[in-house]
Amino acid sequence: MKFLNGLTLLLIYQLAGEIGVRALQWPIPGPVLGMLLLFLTLLLRKGRVSSVDVASTALLSHLSLLFVPAGVGMMVHFNYLADEWLPIVVALVLGTVVTMMISAAIMQGASQLFSSGLRNDD
């Protein structure tokens, strides 16, 4: 029963998110607002929503499965991808490497900067 309650709760928050972004005309997707709302609820209730734990662990443990149907969509775009394969492949690979390295470097640098700043205050 816990799993079912948890899944229902996740859907309710997603629905609330979808309604919220439409009502407020925010440019963000509904599930992202739903996540923020659930996060706030967990903060207020100090995490005492155990049914959500069960459902979210189940969903997140195979998160990558959920991307498979969209990935298979590649077959519809074979011709398009074949026509522009070079810029697409280079942008995907190089773009991902660059994004990952720069993000890691900034996070590392900023963490050191702020933690050493704190130590100096001591």
Added chain:
Amino acid sequence: MMTDGDLASLWVYLSASPLTGLTVTLLAYSIGYRLYVYANRNPLLNPVVTAIAVLITFLQVTDISYASYFEGAQFVHFLLGPATVALAVPLYQQCAKIKERLLPLVITLVSGAIVGAGSSVGIAWLLGASRETQLSLAPKSVTTPVAMGISEQIGGLPSLTAVLVVATGIIGAVIGTTLFRLMRIEDEAVKGVAMGIAAHGIGTARAFQVNKEMGAFSGLAMALSAFASAVMLPWFLHATGVR
């Protein structure tokens, strides 16, 4: 005994039924996952890659269209929404660690979202990709449902974006751990944030397999960068004259 006519009508049923699309999706993924575990979780054998390859081969051989396959697969695709909401749980569990590093996190997220879009659009532009391709590539590091929304808003092809997003996630999941080793990064939070920004949910799935802390930071970064990108990308592309 079944006659040829019975077999033909059975095939007509199977090739049109959502049940087939859903079942083969789960079967292909479980084949991919077994292979991955069998190979000691070698990132090169990411279960998503195997599953997609198996499914495309199956659909080509049986001559089933993507549209009728998706009739069944949509039930799996739909779960991306609740799964995004579910990210609130690991986020809450790692709350204390996140609070400690809030400022570096915000700085990284804002710059990472811009680097993610800027690098891919820039490279595609330099190599002479069409405008449509450039715009479809822009949200490639953002999780699928959000990326498709952004793509539509800025004038890309949402379904092409979905494919590029999945490809990006796979690339990130495959190269991530090696890249961090080369950069000599040992901090799980730094690894997780970089993974989540660059490779969204597929990277996050990989991160959770490496370490729970890395996974939580990756999930957080994925969620917040989706948020940041949805707000900033249309504006950023307009300001840089891409659109």
